[in-house]
Amino acid sequence: MKTTAKPIENLINQLNKLPGIGSKTAQRLAYFIIDMKESEVKNLSESIIDAKLNVKECSICSNFTDEDPCKICSSSKRDNSIICVMEYPKDVEAMERTRCYNGLYHVLHGTISPQKGVGPNDLKIRELLKRLEDDSVKEIIIATNPTVEGDTTALYISKITVPLGIKTTRIAYGIPVGGDLEYYDEITISTALNNRRELK
């Protein structure tokens, strides 16, 4: 007998669509939500639609923002001679958490991937090149991930920016700090080997 109440079933189905939320977890979450206070449920429900409706891409750097231009692009405290190129907005957050970088960002919203049918024109590369026109940018740091797609994208961008006379760098890839050689794969270790630095 189909006994689950329709609204519960519907909620379970909706939650089940989220990444990493299987049917068991969706069920647990649904019953938890029903047991929450009504005001808390309202907050949750509203925060979801609010994030969708009020978060836009910054017209300069394409990072997610609720004001345009975003806080970083409009800040006078950031070094605007340097742009760090990221795959996704969440990567910007990861970089900001380091508190080691004070330049600007540019979010591509993906990587070049012939397999997924994503070409350079599907990314925010044109917008990046436009930012280079006024000569204030002296360096581009490409911080795409060390994957085939990330490498391809980095290469594609550098092939354009290097001839423009802009210093183009890529963050280092190797053994993570605190990591143990024993646990890393051959490619990570060989990358670390190839990227070795002279101690002086």
Add this chain to the structure above:
Amino acid sequence: MKTTAKPIENLINQLNKLPGIGSKTAQRLAYFIIDMKESEVKNLSESIIDAKLNVKECSICSNFTDEDPCKICSSSKRDNSIICVMEYPKDVEAMERTRCYNGLYHVLHGTISPQKGVGPNDLKIRELLKRLEDDSVKEIIIATNPTVEGDTTALYISKITVPLGIKTTRIAYGIPVGGDLEYYDEITISTALNNRRELK
């Protein structure tokens, strides 16, 4: 620099309150939601508030339902001489999935737990006893979990129902079907031993 857009941060905080959703998962879900289609986000948001507002407890069995009495209580196909007592609504779903039980249910919404300050009056035990008044119920199956609280609750109920002349049983606890003795703890194994049945 605090750079995450307010609505994203707010959504992450809200998701972070759900059970099993840590800050990393909350962040991943939030960015996923922002990338979803607006109509899908609306569905998700509405299904949450809808489930909270439209799901009530059945006035007879206290199971979650969107119609009162619930489908099971109002069904003419169910055996109304037998009531299975459950801790939570999700336990009813688990039992229904077996397709082996055709009686009615009663959901306690918890167990007696002095530690958590939950006494018999905080549970739907009075409502259960009221259902026994008209003599149609011949058996009560107590299906609380095999925990200290579940055992206490089962004992408490049976102390009332047995003197009323109502057959009171408890589902069997032991080694799960397909389980391997090697992997179960001493208490499960000793329970299985004590509950052994004669083969005829």
